[in-house]
Amino acid sequence: MKRNALNTVYAAITFLLVSLAMPHSVLAINRVDYQEGAVAGRQWEVLDIAFATATAPQQANEIEIAADFTGPDGTEIAVDGFDDGDGRFVIRFTPTKPGSWTFNVRSSVAALDGKQGSLSVQPAGQDRKGGVVIAKDSPTRFEYENGERYYPIAFECDWLFALDAENPDDIPQTRRFVDTLAENGFNQVVMNVFAYDVNWPKDDRLVKEFDYGSPDVYPFGGHNENPDHSRLNIEYFQRLDRVIDYLDQKGIVAHLMIYVWNKNVNWPEADSQADNRYFDYVVRRYQAFPNMVWDISKEALGYGHNDVNYISHRIDRLRKADAYRRLVTVHDYAYCRRFPEKVDFVSVQLWLSELYSVMRDVVKNIPGKPILNIEHGGYERGPYVVFTGNYTSPEVCLERAYQCVFAGTFPTHYWQGAAWNVIIPDIKTLPADEQPRLDYYRHMRSFVDRYRVDELVAGDRKANAGFCLHDNADTLIYYIPKECDFIGVRLPSERRGETMTATWFDPYTGEYSKPENHKITQWPSLKVPAGDGLRILVLNLDTP
Template sequence: MTTQTPVWDIFEFTATGPSDGNPFLDVTFDGVFSLGNRTVKVPGFYDGDGTYKLRFCPDTEGDWELTTTSNASALDGLTDSFVATAPRDGVHGPVRVRNTFHFAYADGTPYKPFGTTCYAWTHQPIEMQNETLKTLETAGFNKVRMGVFPKSYPYNANPALHNVYEQIGEGEGDMDFDRPNPEAFRHFETQIGKLADMGIEADIILFHPYDRWGYADMTPEQDCNFLKYLAARISAYRNVWWSLANEYDFMLNTKPMELWHKFCNTLEQYDHLHHLMSNHNGDPAKNYDHRLPWITHVCIQHWDVKQTPLWRNTYGKPVINDEPEYEGDLYQSWGNITAEELTHRFWTTTLRGGYAGHGETYNDPDDLIWWAKGGKLHGQAWKRIKWLRELLEQDVEHGLEPIGSYYGFPWSRISGARDGKDGTTFIYFGEHQPAVWSTGLPTDGGDYDVDVIDTWNMTIEPAKIIEAHVVPITRHGTLIRGGKPDADFAVSLPSKPRLALRVRRRKA
């Protein structure tokens, strides 16, 4: 019977080969998948105990054929075939950049990242990992930042579930960094698959400086071998993103800039799906150069989310502020903003044309903190973030584009965006509480429904429409607006912060 694999699922080929020496380094094993006159080369990997595997994610329906190449005779010239069938319901493929600053799945379905951070959740006891997955089922996030390597850091000092490499001594860091531990990778990719089944993207952090095992101090050759092995194992998963590092600039003393460029090139060569790729900064003044052609989107850490339009203009790519600081009560300032403030930063980022990331960092006597280990959510921002996502998925198809000039009053303070050129408009007042508002409202004489959104209480009510009137505005003593209303109508507001407006053209 012919094997059938739906498009965007994984076809896996298994073979038996040599197990002597160091198969991870000594044996080359690749596959060439062909469909008509199209060919795709895919790297294979050693899975231990003499077992070798190839994983391939088809992007096109049809009859695919496989031929292997290897420097080991037992693995060379093997053949197989399968039929790629239509994608399963709800499966849309890997995420791609769309409309310059936004995202969509490969089949064109819009994707709006609403992510959270659980750095080392796959390194915790299995019971806690199951609890994390249960939380993610209903929390509303569709992306998770997560590390391949365990993390050694305050609040995250417990032993890891697995060593990523084979143990050769009794010490915690006594490992052979030329021999990956297949058990650790099998577990990691299993959890990636569970996220895929829930429609959650796995934003894979490849390196970080918070280490006591020696992973951060591998040689450049070992680093690249790690990337090749990981790409061979997991690049066929449709929900993978590559994040080169958590705070790459804190590792420049051991991994200079040219090595980070080499990492990107290595992934480009060994990832047959060409997943999204970014690099994350620590110091706000040391962003990676996101203009480089192999970088697909801006991953940034910065508390001042009002700069989002500047990052868009600087890099010309989608902006995801994955670390606008976290809701919590830790001693460190990055981990002790209020739920109200994180919700505010999400709305501000979103209505300035970008995307934001969530994290929760409340003190716990056992250090069971979501941002580090997953488990349960205890805060309040995630509920408002989920609600914001639901709002946008009702009305935003093309991607929110900022309206007004970042430098022009009042847009440097107020956030506003529109879906494409003619879609729904949102205006967010943030910390401001005007009693009357008209800037950014329609000027074409059309019929519109306008709603007032309370972003914290998660309520939507029809706005009170009033006659627009001239509001003189001066700047440095000079009149910059006056003479006629700037919109067809104005809105009366209840003079309280954290409100937004939604303006939709009335359907005929």
């Protein structure tokens, strides 16, 4: 429809006080209807400004709406709005600074075009840190916009969107599951916008209650088996809002994979009008969430759906649309290695047995980027066999996660009871011997935060076994493999005759030993505490 025709059709648009489709109590988003006066907001909290109109659904796709925001120090952010169904259009905005903001609306509809408003933004609350960005003082680390460090320990849950997708009123299953992740130190969830079903055989023992494959929801019109790609299912995204928002409330980053090619999704043709409409809508709707990082596609080049040009063009399209410049990655090491300049951080899927050395090679091959091992081949066993990978022991999975940590990279954990179509939302109801050892990662969280390990130097052995992180001064931390009974450390010759303090950390219990003092000799050696698994040694060289 031509612009003039749209203007004629919508000349009588009025701004109405409307309630949005889902109960406001489910969302932390501040939702207001457009008004001429100042709207109250808070730094790094999501604000929806809604414009209501009477319009036919098929015409809504053709309406353009955006707003130009100007902050107290002259900061300018141009944000595209989106159709929220039933004649509502939303400008979703997150103020990046406190103070007075103004905005001007741009629209293809005359009654909307030129509307103005203002925001009175209060400073961030104590628990609000802003979005995740690359650390200013190190290109291989992350931090929040407020300058606090961010150390990701990720958990993959592809079907998180599905737990309450058929519940119009609430998200009890989602809250239950996400709360458990938060309690155990996970601060990033790798998830799909949508996935349909797995293409491998399902365990005969799997009960329907925990199988979220073939969901009766779909982000497009129709159904996955009989799609109508010419329109989007707005209600689907309204319900996905609740998931992203709750992750944000719990301080968990949504590592959102916009596509997935091997989960039987009936996608529109690549780069078609329908494909672009879907992609743009996802970016417009979710860019304002401070806990958002983008991933173009799970295993982006693994299934012949497209080529590197498509992925590169998707990244370009995303960066053009994303007003907040959220971080972007691609779940494909080959792509990241070939086009490192296109991504903000690298996602690799590497299963090889000697994982530490493999991850150190990645660091060397793609210098100056944070590295996330998004799949290290460890899929902790659960009550049902879903996908075994190479390693299913929770202890071996933990060892591999720590090898990522000591390589100067970041880990992701999989549990077969939650990674794919099978999700057991209330883990605590399982028998103790069937529950995943998420407590191991709670201890890891405590460890990496206590010693700020992402700020330490990786890659120098400084011992005759194991792996070392150090601060180039007086602190050295060693990963001691379970095979070791003794560890010989290698310290500077000028420190001989001084003392060092040794503290042992048990990564399975989270307990620290009583510190012990040792004299630094030419070849200092320490006995590893008894036990069947890896140990971590913290050495502090005493200042003379």
